Amino acid sequence: MSWVYIEDLGGHIGEEVTLKGWLYNRRSSGKVHFLLIRDGTGVCQCVASVNDLGAEAFAAADHLGQETSLEVTGRVREDKRAPGGRELTITRLDVHAPSIDYPITPKEHGPAFLLDLRHLWVRSARQHAILRIRSEVEAACRDFFHERGFILFDSPILTPTSCEGTTNLFEIDYFGERKAYLTQSGQLYAEAGALAFGKVYCFGPTFRAEKSKTRRHLTEFWMVEPEVAYFTLDEDMQLAEDFVAYIVARVLDRRREDLKVLERDTAKLELATRKPYPRITYDEAIERLKGKGFAVNWGDDLGADEETALSADFATPVLVHRYPAASKPFYMKHDPMRPDLALCVDMLAPEGYGEIIGGGQREDDYETLKRRIVDHGLPLEPFQWYLDLRRYGSVPHAGFGMGIERAVTWICGTHHVREAVPFPRMMERLEP
Numbered sequence: 001m002s003w004v005y006i007e008d009l010g011g012h013i014g015e016e017v018t019l020k021g022w023l024y025n026r027r028s029s030g031k032v033h034f035l036l037i038r039d040g041t042g043v044c045q046c047v048a049s050v051n052d053l054g055a056e057a058f059a060a061a062d063h064l065g066q067e068t069s070l071e072v073t074g075r076v077r078e079d080k081r082a083p084g085g086r087e088l089t090i091t092r093l094d095v096h097a098p099s100i101d102y103p104i105t106p107k108e109h110g111p112a113f114l115l116d117l118r119h120l121w122v123r124s125a126r127q128h129a130i131l132r133i134r135s136e137v138e139a140a141c142r143d144f145f146h147e148r149g150f151i152l153f154d155s156p157i158l159t160p161t162s163c164e165g166t167t168n169l170f171e172i173d174y175f176g177e178r179k180a181y182l183t184q185s186g187q188l189y190a191e192a193g194a195l196a197f198g199k200v201y202c203f204g205p206t207f208r209a210e211k212s213k214t215r216r217h218l219t220e221f222w223m224v225e226p227e228v229a230y231f232t233l234d235e236d237m238q239l240a241e242d243f244v245a246y247i248v249a250r251v252l253d254r255r256r257e258d259l260k261v262l263e264r265d266t267a268k269l270e271l272a273t274r275k276p277y278p279r280i281t282y283d284e285a286i287e288r289l290k291g292k293g294f295a296v297n298w299g300d301d302l303g304a305d306e307e308t309a310l311s312a313d314f315a316t317p318v319l320v321h322r323y324p325a326a327s328k329p330f331y332m333k334h335d336p337m338r339p340d341l342a343l344c345v346d347m348l349a350p351e352g353y354g355e356i357i358g359g360g361q362r363e364d365d366y367e368t369l370k371r372r373i374v375d376h377g378l379p380l381e382p383f384q385w386y387l388d389l390r391r392y393g394s395v396p397h398a399g400f401g402m403g404i405e406r407a408v409t410w411i412c413g414t415h416h417v418r419e420a421v422p423f424p425r426m427m428e429r430l431e432p
């Protein structure tokens, strides 16, 4: 018998097929049992009657626990009323393994309970939709860069230095001889790649020992980071905008069913496929915030509330550029017209989702960069290789990083980044 995935049933109407999956739910009218079977690609209603199944199998089917693994064979029928529009009239049912007292039932559960059972929670419909969209976003990131001739340039995870400041660095004992750190960003290595290949991107897990328990912070998250030689801030912003518009369009195109499960307002998402996105300077952002009654001063960091208030003015993501250099990492190039500003950009997602992208132009002058490393209290020795990039054929270059979980959370319209990754790592959570 031919084994078919539920998402492919449309091509098998009238045929006899086998589904291999798990029992999602069931109900019975007495005469007929309705078994909802899921196989990871979808859910299919399977109809079992005593005539088709035989008395013994029919009676057993009424006692199967939720998430029992099983295999069914039957004929595919189109049925508008059935979930997914198709139904299987089954003639055979084989149980692989039982599932007794499955802990996640269709009733409401609290987030702590579900996070403890994350290994099972990922079987639920909403989590399926979110994680499928994540998978689409990641595929779209790769396609976007490959279509444009970027080379994937993987960066190391164990590093001898910090990239984004030392306050949230995970430290590791490296063979009892020295310290190593979990990377906060692949950027510094991507810069070496850009000067070798012209345009590259790295894509991998990054780590921040964040002591903040907000809905936007994970301690381990995935970041995609392009880096381009001869790029300035303007071209970098253009790339970021093209990139995000592409990803959103791709999800709208291929994951509409999942967005529907999440009850996402897709009209709002459609707006993010329209370019250009507005660009405002940090100076202007501060003025806007003051106008809204925020007690902010020039030089202040923009927190979650400020970002939400700013993005409320726009229907698309907004690019905020040229922040005060003093609060930014050592590698950022300062604006020659206004040396107190960094040539950097943050992209803020609409609807209060805050920063999804951070990036900018890098300092490319050897002496200036060396001074910055010292001024930031960082040791020079481990940065010699990085300084080499300014010693041998330095060029202007720029890039950015997009946090996958932040982007996915916004696209899905869900509340917390913890649902946008299969196994979230947070200050208070290392399990399962």
Ligand code: 4AD
Pocket (backbone or CB within 6 Å): 163, 164, 184, 185, 186, 187, 208, 210, 216, 217, 218, 219, 221, 223, 225, 226, 355, 356, 357, 358, 359, 360, 399, 400, 401, 402, 403, 404, 405, 406, 407, 417
């Ligand atoms: O703004 P960040 O810190 O920028 C960098 O790391 C640069 N080196 C990137 C580059 O230019 N190549 O981080 C970039 C993005 C943020 O905009 C956010 O989306 C995400 O990474 N991010 C986090 N996501 C989840 N949890 C956290 N703790 C995050 N910190 C940053």
Ligand code: MG
Pocket (backbone or CB within 6 Å): 346, 355, 357, 358
């Ligand atoms: Mg940032």
